[in-house]
Amino acid sequence: GQQLNQSPQSMFIQEGEDVSMNCTSSSIFNTWLWYKQDPGEGPVLLIALYKAGELTSNGRLTAQFGITRKDSFLNISASIPSDVGIYFCAPRDQGAQKLVFGQGTRLTINP
Amino acid sequence: SAVISQKPSRDICQRGTSLTIQCQVDSQVTMMFWYRQQPGQSLTLIATANQGSEATYESGFVIDKFPISRPNLTFSTLTVSNLSPEDSSIYLCSVEEGAEQFFGPGTRLTVL
Numbered sequence: 001g002q003q004l005n006q007s008p009q010s011m012f013i014q015e016g017e018d019v020s021m022n023c024t025s026s027s028i029f030n031t032w033l034w035y036k037q038d039p040g041e042g043p044v045l046l047i048a049l050y051k052a053g054e055l056t057s058n059g060r061l062t063a064q065f066g067i068t069r070k071d072s073f074l075n076i077s078a079s080i081p082s083d084v085g086i087y088f089c090a091p092r093d094q095g096a097q098k099l100v101f102g103q104g105t106r107l108t109i110n111p
Numbered sequence: 112s113a114v115i116s117q118k119p120s121r122d123i124c125q126r127g128t129s130l131t132i133q134c135q136v137d138s139q140v141t142m143m144f145w146y147r148q149q150p151g152q153s154l155t156l157i158a159t160a161n162q163g164s165e166a167t168y169e170s171g172f173v174i175d176k177f178p179i180s181r182p183n184l185t186f187s188t189l190t191v192s193n194l195s196p197e198d199s200s201i202y203l204c205s206v207e208e209g210a211e212q213f214f215g216p217g218t219r220l221t222v223l
Contacts, residue, residue: 035214040219045213090212098156101153
């Protein structure tokens with residue numbers, strides 16, 4: 001099966017710092033989705049990427065679809081307390097058309 | 112995006128019993144999915160539910176344990192049968208809209 005590696009697994013940062021997380025795989029994907037999950041909630045879609053090399057922003061969030069179609073990163077600038085949560089990358093498998101979820105990055109912010 | 116609701120939001124069940132989870136969407140969707148999220152883990156796809164056909168199960172999940180109904184384009188149920196403590200998880204309904212996918216709030220199941 002596919003190997004999808006999301007890193008880091010956890011981050012402890014100060015409010016105001018920038019955050020960067022990424023996902024890499026040995027497989028090629030045709031869509032990358034990034035989600036945030038708050039405690040007790042379902043994942044919420046943050047950014048969707050459809051083309052290799054695509055760079056997309058949503059407020060303080062920026063994500064890029066790697067040119068090889070095997071990786072993606074998500075950056076958060078000037079973090080605030082409400083950014084706390086678990087972030088998942090979820091690329092769509094090219095053949096089966098199903099989402100594959102990364103292991104998640106747990107973000108903790110010290111005020 | 113579609114608005115997805117799930118019932119119940121949480122439940123505590125005795126081992127050997129079953130729990131049926133309902134998923135309601137505010138618009139008609141072709142593809143609905145059921146996921147399991149074990150404590151501290153990522154999401155794992157259980158099955159894909161299409162209206163008018165049998166659900167398609169992922170490796171490691173079987174219909175006898177996780178029967179699914181999909182009577183129309185806005186509703187689906189997932190039953191978790193013959194519960195054991197290992198079934199304690201969050202169960203999430205999801206729908207596809209174009210190339211994007213949206214999730215319900217989840218059902219937190221605890222099995223004693």
